[in-house]
Amino acid sequence: MKRGLFAKVALPVASFAILLALWQAVVVMFHVQSYVAPRPLAAIQAVTDNWSLLAPLVLQIVKETIYGFVGGAVVGVFFGVIMAKIPVVQKLLYPTLILSQAVPVIAIAFPLAAILGFGTVKPIIAIVVWIVFFPVTVSVIDGLAHVDNDLLNLARVYGASRWRTFWQIEVPATVSPLFSGLKIGATYAITGAFIGELASPETVGPAQSSIYIYIQHANSNFNQAAVFGITLLMAIIGVTWFLIVSGLESFSTPWLRRSTVRRWRRASPSSPARED
DSSP states (O other), X not given: OHHHHHHHHHHHHHHHHHHHHHXXXXXXXXXXXXXXXXXXXXXXXXXXXXXXXXXXXXXXXXHHHHHHHHHHHHHHHHHHHHHHHOHHHHHHHHHHHHHHHHSOHHHHHHHHHHHHOTTSSHHHHHHHHHHHHHHHHHHHHHHHHTSOHHHHHHHHHTTOOHHHHIIIIIHHHHHXXXXXXXXXXXXXXXXXXXXXXXXXXXXXXXXXXXXHHHHHHHHHTTOHHHHHHHHHHHHHHHHHHHHHHHHHHHHHOGGGTOSSOOOSSOOOTTSOOOOO
């Protein structure tokens, strides 16, 4: 257990360290100027030195990501269940869902901002919902379509109602596919929030009120250390959100890790055996 947990933590950290080392090597070997690409330490320092200004902006985009992710998950599960249970609805809506994802996100970001209001979090959250709900919907549909028919037939033989069959057989069988969609959504959620801030800036100029405006201002001043630092920070937030969803998956699907029920309380060797 401890070895597995160590591997899950150590390997991502090692991968991140290797990435920074390669970044440093490329900048040093090719004599890249700082106004083109800074060294990793300079990018990290640009974030830490301005953390008092960045902290509320980071908290804001994290909130937008969480709200949009939760909303997209709820919408995705709802549409997935409805479409899986009503074939007519699936045939009617599935082409529309595919068409909605064929449109570039940036193309719908500005119309959503115009409809929902510039300078508000509504279009930002809506864009994150737009990105997250599709993989969740598809995962739920596929999960419900591949439930073991033998289990369903056995439930019918024992007279289980449709509602009970759904909750005790179909829902557990769909949890793993659902989390596959959630992990995909978690990876892109922070990107959706950033695109939303691009389409719905609250202010213009040096008075930064979002991560996008902060990066825009830094880029206009050729402060590449700040640009790379914020980009690195956004990547860390995205990976962290992915790991949180993966942790929730591990907690929600204990049967994938062990075939027996965990014994939370073990009797000591000296304690007498309990008689039923």
